[in-house]
Amino acid sequence: MITPQLIEPRTIAVIGASQDVTKPGGKVLHNILAGSFGGRVVGVNPKVSSVQGVECVPDVKDLPQVDLAILAIPARFCPPTIEVLVKEKGTKGIIVFSAGFSEMGAEGKALEKQMADLANEAGATLIGPNCIGVMTPYHQSVFTTPVPVLTHKGCDFISGSGATAVFIMESALSKGLSFSSVYSVGNAAQTGVEDVLEHLDVTFDPAMSSHTLLLYIESISKPARFLKHARSLVQKGCRIAAIKSGTSSDGGRAAASHTGAMLNSNVAVDALFRKAGVVRCYSREELATVGAVLQHPVLTGKNMAVITHAGGPAVMLTDALSNGGMSVPPIPEDKTRTLLSELFDGSSVANPIDILATGTAEQLSKVIDTCEKDLDMIDGMVVIFGSPGLFDVSDAYDVIREQQKKCKKPIYAVLPSVINAKAGMESFIAQGGILFEEEVALAQAICKVYQTPEPAAIEEMALPQAAEIRNLINGKSGMLGTADMLRLLDLTGITRPQERLVTTESDALEAAKSIGYPIAMKVVGLAHKSDAGGVILNVQTDAAVQESFAQLMRIPGAEGVQVSQMESGVEVLIGVKKEGEFGHLITCGLGGIFVEVMKDIQCTLAPLSREEALKMIHSLKSYPIIRGIRGKQGINDEVIVDTLCKVSGLLAAAPEIEEMDINPLMGRGDRLSAVDVVIRLSDEQK
Amino acid sequence: MITPQLIEPRTIAVIGASQDVTKPGGKVLHNILAGSFGGRVVGVNPKVSSVQGVECVPDVKDLPQVDLAILAIPARFCPPTIEVLVKEKGTKGIIVFSAGFSEMGAEGKALEKQMADLANEAGATLIGPNCIGVMTPYHQSVFTTPVPVLTHKGCDFISGSGATAVFIMESALSKGLSFSSVYSVGNAAQTGVEDVLEHLDVTFDPAMSSHTLLLYIESISKPARFLKHARSLVQKGCRIAAIKSGTSSDGGRAAASHTGAMLNSNVAVDALFRKAGVVRCYSREELATVGAVLQHPVLTGKNMAVITHAGGPAVMLTDALSNGGMSVPPIPEDKTRTLLSELFDGSSVANPIDILATGTAEQLSKVIDTCEKDLDMIDGMVVIFGSPGLFDVSDAYDVIREQQKKCKKPIYAVLPSVINAKAGMESFIAQGGILFEEEVALAQAICKVYQTPEPAAIEEMALPQAAEIRNLINGKSGMLGTADMLRLLDLTGITRPQERLVTTESDALEAAKSIGYPIAMKVVGLAHKSDAGGVILNVQTDAAVQESFAQLMRIPGAEGVQVSQMESGVEVLIGVKKEGEFGHLITCGLGGIFVEVMKDIQCTLAPLSREEALKMIHSLKSYPIIRGIRGKQGINDEVIVDTLCKVSGLLAAAPEIEEMDINPLMGRGDRLSAVDVVIRLSDEQK
Structure with missing residues (x-):
């Protein structure tokens, strides 16, 4: 909970206020005084009555009522100070710069807890410890620069x-x-x-x-x-x-x-x-570049015009945009004939639009006008304008800035001349402009922002059999037994191969008839069926059923035979893993050797909407195989989406599922059948 | 050919010398005069006798003997000027700034050819046109800044x-x-x-x-x-x-x-x-960063120490290094006990080594000493040192610079405070230091440099049957016929399935017996065998041979039946494509659906050494499948390497091969057999 007093305090106290601006208690005071804060500032310093022109009291007890207090004192003094602040001074915002807390071990962690408890009791916000502070438009309470x-x-x-x-x-x-x-x-x-x-x-x-x-x-x-x-x-x-x-x-x-x-x-x-629609970045530079892209108008399409007076950077930019999924489309000649006539000989308007090293600010402005007004096909512009050092290019930078203010389409400015056009770049920024020094980093940021999906819809699938699922799960833990597992699949509505347990030859024949050939036959009553020759696949005739039944029942320990439908078609897998506080991670991919070797899987967090499920499948590199390739029938998207959403619904009904592995599911067309399943519940209920 | 006069001229003439330094002919003169050039400079300018204090002659004919001439005059005047220079003035170096040549069309291209011909005849080097010039330690003949x-x-x-x-x-x-x-x-x-x-x-x-x-x-x-x-x-x-x-x-x-x-x-x-061992970059920033990494001592291993006073950048750096294939290994406690005792409480020496925000230059120096001298496991260091703005950090930058000079292990300096420590960074550079502003870009460059392979050995495999291959190829063009193709495989030494062409049932039976079951039978004499039901696979018995033979011979147009060995095992493919002047690109990958869907292939240029061939196979994501997975026998590396090198040898003997597609090769263990092959020669010999 963030209190209004942290954001917009009327009074600020600096505990540990110092004259020395190389110390946090000095620098923060300096920053507050130099900044936009318009309220009262008081310092606490046992030795002097004033620092940096600010009144000081010797002890926190001597302070007036204070909205926001900043602590720049040793760790052990922080909890008692906070106690006075929240209990006697009405303080609702506390910033603790001091280090020496949980990062130092158990003792520090205890101090931290004391401070948090005091703040919580008082309904105050505690920021820190071990932080540089907070800045809002109303006050800049940090001990660092830049401010x-x-x-x-x-x-x-x-x-x-x-x-x-x-x-x-x-x-x-x-x-x-x-x-x-x-x-x-x-x-x-x-x-x-x-x-x-x-x-x-x-x-x-x-x-x-x-x-x-x-x-x-x-x-x-x-x-x-x-x-x-x-x-x-x-x-x-x-x-x-x-x-x-x-x-x-x-x-x-x-x-x-x-x-x-x-x-x-x-x-x-x-x-x-x-799921949240957050653009993920991996470096300071990338975060700043993506942030700069986000400060421009939203790109409504992927067609970019590249406008330049220098070919090389335009080529690299075009490579990076088009490799990243954007497009730098050729512009039809009839749209740019007038424009071309206003540029110098040798200019190109095909996109990239190259006005040559001799191109003027006025020409640049016309090019931008054309892209903004006459070219519906263009969604945004990147202007690259540096200086080889012959003459000043500030007029071009002024044009870019003016056009950025006027145009509805985003105009990203790449100003590469960090030495030759330094003054022009500084002035561009001083006028409120945002610039990029490097075209490829910009292109990557544009692509990343454009491709970050909208937040996923939160659709919780409520399984109709949720109550029965609870009945089945309640009191259980660890690996689920076969019968429970199959029952759980049925309650969830996930298709599985038809199966019948038989103990006589005639029942076996009847089961085969009702299921339909081919069938699989497995001995029941043994732990390691396969090793004992207890699994016979692809049984195709009545005679073969009789022969196989006899063979299986001769195995010592055999109690019966399970007759199952043989599934065929494309193999996919669905996996579930609980990731602590993140909840359930649902995985999907092509089954079999593909996953193992190519690691081609897609993941999302439960609950899973139909849209997310579809996106997952479509994002698989192996999707063409799932869809069906080389005349081989694939699995329809809808049935995979259904199954994924049912799994998500199952997790909502039975959150104690720790792991679930349906591998493979096999099928084609509208059939998708769970051939092999493992489910593990949490051990906590034991 | 670059003449010594271009590198280290005694006299330089600027044709089109100008007083106006916003023009190329003025700026280049300015740069030459301000630079290191110690010889004679003469200008050509029809209007004045001196520019920028340099003697000018009105015409190129009036020049003295000149080693290097710089042309900043309109395109059409360049060829006649060059003619005078090379024929009368002994000029061996020519730099043409002027634009308006081949980039403007056929006329400009002709002018360019005239200039090149003149330079070639005279044994002179021509740089440009449409360029900014040349800089060497002896002269800086560019019209741009920075110099x-x-x-x-x-x-x-x-x-x-x-x-x-x-x-x-x-x-x-x-x-x-x-x-x-x-x-x-x-x-x-x-x-x-x-x-x-x-x-x-x-x-x-x-x-x-x-x-x-x-x-x-x-x-x-x-x-x-x-x-x-x-x-x-x-x-x-x-x-x-x-x-x-x-x-x-x-x-x-x-x-x-x-x-x-x-x-x-x-x-x-x-x-x-x-193949050349060149580090490939994709942006200006990356090229500069990689260049900066290359200016450090060579990293001899992948274990990096990360030394910092700020945790966040160290974490991002460590992520980037370790995701990129380098390592930031934990350092054993016994190696760093002394070091830890010299740092402030709360510091960490586990690697990253964090000396905290309060860490001093002296402590930094001790950490670097320890990494250089006491930690054999560490191959290189990255030091991250910025400033939150409290105090000057120049002393730390001096320490880094001193240590860089003393240490044998590379020390990469990340100085992130482009605002707070600007002066310190400038002084670091002025002292000859190289710095990186951003840790992740540095990490990516380090990884890229470390992973760029040594140049490949050039081993041309000379096929023993090269002469016979020439005999077979000579005079042919376009798609090779089946018989030629099979003969070519045999001459190249590539295994293929045994095959016999038969026209009677008894020959078919005998062929099947000699090849061994299972066999494939294909009708001969038809273009589209498969469509006509002309291919029968997996024939396993004498009776099936008789039945299949009869069936195939009943197809209208059937002239005979080809009896082939059925291959089995893992499928791989080898492809060849001529890429213009680059020569033959050899491709290899897992065969079948994998290549089509997952695009998991590796490429190299012919000729192919055994080492390169092995590296290609090992670089395939699907290599585990080729090697054999889940108890299924794979193909031995050696036989794939052999086959690839033989293909390379074939290309050396028959460079007119435009395309070759062996897909699939099938096999296991030491057998790899070319099941299907297409070869297309160039059409030029038609």
């Missing part, structure tokens, strides 16, 4: 790591990105990334709130809350880009050592982000 | 695009990369990228030459020369990184419009670079 001007049009930014937040801001500001708020949650004793996300969601105001949110996360401890609020924000029109680091095994160890992060499964994080 | 100080320790750089060269240099210089020479080849009327490459190869001096070469290429017109000299340079110890752009279809169109580039197959370029 940008915060505006409601900028990005919101939540970071699980303080120094990383600084480095990301440095990279973003160098591109002209602006910020609306910055939250460094540190050890997140009380308030984590998910809590700030919730706050941004519930307070979202389409007119006033930021429409871009950046996240740096090392650990997602409340994935359900993350999903709920990220999804909701995206559906309200806010676009989210996030780094979740520490996903390799070495990196997980690094993150654990850094912030005590739990190791989240990388696949689960991917599934969570996809 | 760096050129040293023999820097990178050589060859670019097929002028403005791109500028932008790449800007990016590289911002990282502290230095240059040894820069060649902008422009339209390459006479001298292309391959020619400069040859020059660098034949003049390579281990003590004096640059050991890093960067390339930006839009078209490779002489791949064989490229391969020869790139390979040779790499073998001499020079490391090469290259962008080859214009490889997507949209990008190819862009490149064609930019420099008239031919569309090179992306797969062929990949194969060429791999």
Whole structure:
């Protein structure tokens, strides 16, 4: 819970206020005073009565009523200080910079808990400890630089790591990105990334709130809350880009050592982000670049015009866009005849549109006009404009900036001349422009944003037999027995091969007749059927049934024979695995050797909507085989979607399923039959 | 051919010398005068007798003897000017800045040819037209900025695009990369990228030459020369990184419009670079980053120490290194006990080594010492050191720079604080340091460099039957007939199923007996056997042979029956396709549906060494299936390698093969038999 006092305090107290701006207690005071805060600031310092021109009291007890308190004092002094603040000073916002808490071991963890308990009791927000602070348009309570001007049009930014937040801001500001708020949650004793996300969601105001949110996360401890609020924000029109680091095994160890992060499964994080419509990034540079793309108007199609005065970067950009799934389509000559006549000889308007090294700002403006107004086929523009150092190109940069303000289509500006056009680039940013130094990084970010799916619909399939499923499951644990497993498939509505248990030859013949040839026959009563020769497949005639029955019943221990329908067709698999707080991960792919060798599977988190299920199947590289290839009939999408959604419904009814492996399901057309199934329940109920 | 006069001229003439430094003829003169050139400079300008303090003559005829001439005059004046230079002035180096040549059409192309012919006759080097010029340590004859100080320790750089060269240099210089020479080849009327490459190869001096070469290429017109000299340079110890752009279809169109580039197959370029040991890059930023990595000592193993004072970037770096195939191994406690005692409480030495935000330069130095001297398991270090803005971190940057000079292991410096530590970063570069702003881009570059293979051995397999193969091929063209094709397989030494053509039932029976059951029987004399029911597989008994023979001979047009051995086992394919000047591309992969759906194939250029062949097979994702999986016997590596090398030998003997498709080859263990083959020769001999 984020209190209004954290966002827009009337009074701020800095506990540990210092004259020395190389210390956090000095720098934060400096930043607050230099920033936009218009309320009262008081310092606590036992030695002096004033620092940096601000009144100081010797003890926290001497403070007036305070909305927001910032603690820059040793860890052990923090809990008693907070107690005074929340109990005596009406404080509802607390930021603890100090390190020396849970990252140092059990003792520090206990201190953290004390602080969180005090804040919770008082209904106060506690940010930190071990963080760099918070910035909103109303106050900039951080002890680091840079401190940008915060505006409601900028990005919101939540970071699980303080120094990383600084480095990301440095990279973003160098591109002209602006910020609306910055939250460094540190050890997140009380308030984590998910809590700030919730706050941004519930307070979202389409007119006033930021429409871009950046996240740096090392650990997602409340994935359900993350999903709920990220999804909701995206559906309200806010676009989210996030780094979740520490996903390799070495990196997980690094993150654990850094912030005590739990190791989240990388696949689960991917599934969570996809479900929420979050753009996943892997580096500071990528996050800043994607953030910069998100600050442009939304691309409504994938056709890009590339406008340049230098061929090489345009070629690399075009390669990267088209390899990434966008398109740089040739522009028909009749659309650009007039335009061409206004450019210098040798210019090209085929797309890329190359106005040559000698091209003027005025020509550039005409090209942009044409793309905006005359070319319906074009959805967005990338303008590449650098300088070989002969003359100033600021006039071209002014044109780009003006056109960005006027045009409805997004115009992404690649300004590559970090040396030759440095002044022009700085002025472009000062005018509010956002620039990209490198075309390929931009192209990759554009492709990634364009291809990030909308948040998935949350459709919980309610199985009609849910009550019976509960009856079956209740009190059970561990591996399910065969009979329970088959019953569970039937209750879930998943097709399986017809089967009959028989003990006489005549019953066997009758079973075969009712099921229809070919059939499989398996001995019952033995543990290792196959080893004992107890499985006979593809039995095709009455005579063969008689012979096989006799043969199977001669096996010592045989109690009967199971007669089953032989399934054939394409093999697929459906898997389920519980991933801690993330819930159930549902996997699907082609069955058999494909999965084992090619690792061609798709995953999503339960519950699974029909749309998600269809997307999963279509995203498989091996989908053409599932659909049917070389005249071989495949499986219809609908029946796989049905089966996946029924599995999702089963998980809702029986969340204690830890693992489930239906491998293979076989079929063709509208039939898909679960040939082999393993289900393991959690062991907790034992 | 590059003349010494282009590299180290004694006299330079600027034709079109100008007072106006916003014009190429003025800027180049300015750059030459401001640079390291120590010889005589003369201008040609019909209007004035001196520009920028340099003596001018009115006409090129009035020049003294000139080693190097730079032309900044309209295109049509260039050929006559060059004629005077090479015939009367002894000029051996010519740089033409002017545009308006082949990029403008046929007329311009003719002008280009005139210039090239004149230069060739005179044994002079012609650079351009449509280029920015040439820089060596001896002169900086470019009309662009930046003009760096050129040293023999820097990178050589060859670019097929002028403005791109500028932008790449800007990016590289911002990282502290230095240059040894820069060649902008422009339209390459006479001298292309391959020619400069040859020059660098034949003049390579281990003590004096640059050991890093960067390339930006839009078209490779002489791949064989490229391969020869790139390979040779790499073998001499020079490391090469290259962008080859214009490889997507949209990008190819862009490149064609930019420099008239031919569309090179992306797969062929990949194969060429791999064979030459060239690191392939896809963006300016990546080229500069890889170049910066190459300027460090060679990494001799994949174990990296990550040293940081900020956890987040270290986590992302560790993820990227370990996902990219490097390792950030945990360091055993006993190795670091002393080190830990010298760091602040809460520091971690487990790797990443985190000295905390409060860590000092002295502590950083001790960590580096330990990694260099005490940790044999560590092959290289990445140090991440930024600034949250509290205090100056220059002392830490000085430590990194000092350690880089002392240590044998490479130390890559990530300095992320582009705002807070700007001055420190600039001073780091001024001291000769190379820095990386972003850890993930660095990690990707390190992984890419480490994983680029050594140049492939060139082993031409000489087939013993080469003469007979020539006899068979000579005079033929287009699709090879069945008999020729089978004979060619036999001459090449590739196993194929036993086959006998029979026309009587008794011969069929005898053939079946000698080949052994099961057999396949195919009608002979029809074009579309399968459609007419003319193929019967898996014939297993004498009776079935008799029945099948009769059935096949009843088909109208049947002239006989081919009795073939049935092959079984794993299916693989080998393909060949001639890719213009690149020669033959040899493809291999698992056969059947896998290739069609999963596109899991590996390619290389002929000739193919055994080592390359083995690497191809091992690089297939489906290799476990080829090797044998789930108890199913696979095919031994050696027999696939043999077959691939024999195909390579066949291509050497019969280079007119345009396409060859052996699909499938079937087998297990040491048998691999070509079941179906198509060979197409070039049509030229028709």
